Amino acid sequence: MATAIIDLQHLAKIFGKQTVLKDINLTVNAGEIVGLIGPSGAGKSTVIKVTLGMEVASGGSAKVFDTQMPNRQLLSRIGYMAQTDALYDSLSGYENLKFYGQMKGISKDDLPQAIQHVAEVVDLTKDLKKRVAGYSGGMMRRLSLAIALLGDPDLLILDEPTVGIDPALRRQIWAELGRIRDAGRSILITTHVMDEAELVDRVALLLDGKVMAFDEPVVLKHDYGVDSIEDVFLKAEGVD
Amino acid sequence: MRTIAIMNRVLKELFRDKRTLALMFIAPILIMLLMSVIFNTNSTTDVSIGTVGVTKSLNKELDGIKHVSVKKYTTKAKAKKALKDDKVDAIIKKNGNNYHLTYANTDSTKTATVKLAFKNAVTTTSINKLKSALKQSTKATMKLQAQLQALQKQAAASQTTAKTTSTKATANNMATKSTSQKTPKITNSYVYGDKDTGYFAKMLPILMGFFVFFFVFLISGMALLKERTTGTLDRLLATPVKRSSIVFGYMLSYGILAIIQTIEIVMVTVWLLGIEVVGSLVSVVIINLLLALVALAFGILLSTFANSEFQMMQFIPIVIVPQIFFSGLIPLDSMANWIKGISYIIPLKYSGDAVNSIIMRGTSIMDLGFNIGMLLIFLVVLTILNIVGLRRYRKV
Numbered sequence: 256m257a258t259a260i261i262d263l264q265h266l267a268k269i270f271g272k273q274t275v276l277k278d279i280n281l282t283v284n285a286g287e288i289v290g291l292i293g294p295s296g297a298g299k300s301t302v303i304k305v306t307l308g309m310e311v312a313s314g315g316s317a318k319v320f321d322t323q324m325p326n327r328q329l330l331s332r333i334g335y336m337a338q339t340d341a342l343y344d345s346l347s348g349y350e351n352l353k354f355y356g357q358m359k360g361i362s363k364d365d366l367p368q369a370i371q372h373v374a375e376v377v378d379l380t381k382d383l384k385k386r387v388a389g390y391s392g393g394m395m396r397r398l399s400l401a402i403a404l405l406g407d408p409d410l411l412i413l414d415e416p417t418v419g420i421d422p423a424l425r426r427q428i429w430a431e432l433g434r435i436r437d438a439g440r441s442i443l444i445t446t447h448v449m450d451e452a453e454l455v456d457r458v459a460l461l462l463d464g465k466v467m468a469f470d471e472p473v474v475l476k477h478d479y480g481v482d483s484i485e486d487v488f489l490k491a492e493g494v495d
Numbered sequence: 496m497r498t499i500a501i502m503n504r505v506l507k508e509l510f511r512d513k514r515t516l517a518l519m520f521i522a523p524i525l526i527m528l529l530m531s532v533i534f535n536t537n538s539t540t541d542v543s544i545g546t547v548g549v550t551k552s553l554n555k556e557l558d559g560i561k562h563v564s565v566k567k568y569t570t571k572a573k574a575k576k577a578l579k580d581d582k583v584d585a586i587i588k589k590n591g592n593n594y595h596l597t598y599a600n601t602d603s604t605k606t607a608t609v610k611l612a613f614k615n616a617v618t619t620t621s622i623n624k625l626k627s628a629l630k631q632s633t634k635a636t637m638k639l640q641a642q643l644q645a646l647q648k649q650a651a652a653s654q655t656t657a658k659t660t661s662t663k664a665t666a667n668n669m670a671t672k673s674t675s676q677k678t679p680k681i682t683n684s685y686v687y688g689d690k691d692t693g694y695f696a697k698m699l700p701i702l703m704g705f706f707v708f709f710f711v712f713l714i715s716g717m718a719l720l721k722e723r724t725t726g727t728l729d730r731l732l733a734t735p736v737k738r739s740s741i742v743f744g745y746m747l748s749y750g751i752l753a754i755i756q757t758i759e760i761v762m763v764t765v766w767l768l769g770i771e772v773v774g775s776l777v778s779v780v781i782i783n784l785l786l787a788l789v790a791l792a793f794g795i796l797l798s799t800f801a802n803s804e805f806q807m808m809q810f811i812p813i814v815i816v817p818q819i820f821f822s823g824l825i826p827l828d829s830m831a832n833w834i835k836g837i838s839y840i841i842p843l844k845y846s847g848d849a850v851n852s853i854i855m856r857g858t859s860i861m862d863l864g865f866n867i868g869m870l871l872i873f874l875v876v877l878t879i880l881n882i883v884g885l886r887r888y889r890k891v
Contacts, residue, residue: 307733307889308889308890308891309729309732309733309888309889309890310890311890325889325890325891326891327735327737327891328735329735330733330734330735331734331735333733335730335733337726337729337730337733338726339725339726340725340726341725341726341727341729341730342725342727343504343508343727345507345508345511345512346504346507346508346511350504350507354500354504355730355734357496357497357500358497358500358501358731358734358735358736359734359735360497360734360735402730
């Protein structure tokens, strides 16, 4: 079996009286894209938060790179993109990238090259000098993704990365994610777009704080006897 | 290094927000200019003084002074009624040799004008008196000398010595009498407030601190609130940055801003408003910088309890306004003890006290250990709270 980059075992998370995660078992191996799907409120963001160490698990274990989270040093090896764009509006695209690059601890000499590379990936090279306040929604999303890609992290955690991005660019981004996977790096991605769920190596279906199913899309479709992940999703939810 | 990067970013953001900058740098100047114009208009204030039982010469002197008019009253009760009805601004009553002055004191500049006018009038009349007394005494001495000569001429008799001593004694008596007339006792009383009420000079050091505190508190609180609501704080915390680096980065950037703001305000007050600063300007800047850092830490801390910019504004009446009351703008001596107790937890009080004594008495910063120490305690405690408080957003 391949080495697990993310290893969540019997993970539980309770906020006050509300139990958000009950029993999460999820692994992401090296060189693998794992998709996390589930209705809103199912706890996708909480899984991500615990994996990043922003929240501490109430039960079970959350290991990343074989180290128990939370761990601050480890964060330099993780690229994170949140649901919100989380950009500084009054700064230019370049300044945003530079600032987050510095925060990630990328050395001064490598930074310009790293910025240029990620800007090319998301097709923002010619807009880097503009202030973010003048960006369109799609451009902001792309810049946000570029920030996550900065510094070639071994693990990417992407929360709804392709919302508001047009189809051509979406295809381009998935191609890049494919290249990252082929380079032996890992990606955990949440999505609402069901045809995207077909593109991942393994998909985890999150419902009521539990992983209902976790396997390759082909196997899931076969198990549930349906033609698409969307139908798997609906069937698991109990909607006919 | 990350701290410096955060500082650079915050400064960049700040300097691109032209409106906020204008608020920080132009608003205090505008308000202070207005205040100085409003509070320092005594050159054209007309005052009227009611007098009771005051000598004719003093009345004449008073009436002769520009912008001062005198109304004579026969009894104190009548004068008091006039004071109450706003017909006169002050009453001067003579009790034997002493004067008692009562000021309406609703307008501090009028009170000052009356004080000055009365002092001048008393000096002039007493000089006049002195002159006439001098004349009289010279006359008297001449008379005495003449008498003496006459006595000597009459000669011989042995009782003479006794007589001269008695005349000398009367002369001495006269002299003591005139000295007691020269320095009448003056007592002051105020219908409203006291002698410290509303001087711009006294308000200034506190105002300076207040502007620094207010703007740094509000803008830094808003800035961190924005980081939180736009998600940049989460994203920042998803990098290996230390929580303390974030807090220190903010402190550095807002510290720089506060230094610039303080220097600007001090320059304007010294060069434009002509306020005299007895002590060192550097000390004033240092104290205000400390206050700014306390305000910053306070703003960041309270921003965690606000969910929107509007909720941040709601802290103004709760946090900012009480600061004004306890800052020393209003004398604390007259307050009840339990209210005085509150003033010990007001940072603006300590900076106000310190800057006041630097500006007005020229106290060295070395002698302000208590005030500086208290500000430092505020700063350290609030900073630690902030660093620990960021744990809410990331557990390491």
